[in-house]
Amino acid sequence: MLGEMHDVLHEFxxxxxxxxxxxxxxxxxxxxxxxxxxxxxxxxxxxxxxQPVSDFHMEDLKKQRALLKDQIYDILRGLS
Known part of the structure; x- marks a missing residue:
């Protein structure tokens, strides 16, 4: 969904x-x-x-966010 909040406190x-x-x-x-x-x-x-931005750039930003979220979740679960 466009504009949906995905900050860490909302995610977990x-x-x-x-x-x-x-x-x-x-x-x-x-x-x-x-x-x-x-x-x-x-x-x-x-x-x-x-804002005009290529689909590739937007997907890259979202992938970066997902990787960070995974790292954060691993720490929260005590895996890191």
Whole structure:
């Protein structure tokens, strides 16, 4: 869906406390989360304002966001 929020807290609402704790106490996690959320803001901005961007570029941005989300989820599950 266009313009749908995919920031980390919206993606994993049941892990909010753990996310906030890690963000405050783990610099690497905070950097991943901030990068993910900035990328999500960029994607949403392009979608909502119908900015001209190639399909390839948009898909690349979404793939980057998905990879970051996977890394974040692995940390939240204790796999990293």
């Amino acid at each position: 609402p049941d892990l909010k406390d753990k996310i906030n704790e890690l963000h405050d106490n783990d610099a690497e996690f905070a950097k991943l989360m901030d990068t993910h959320d900035q990328l999500d803001d960029k994607i949403r901005g392009l979608e909502e304002h119908e």
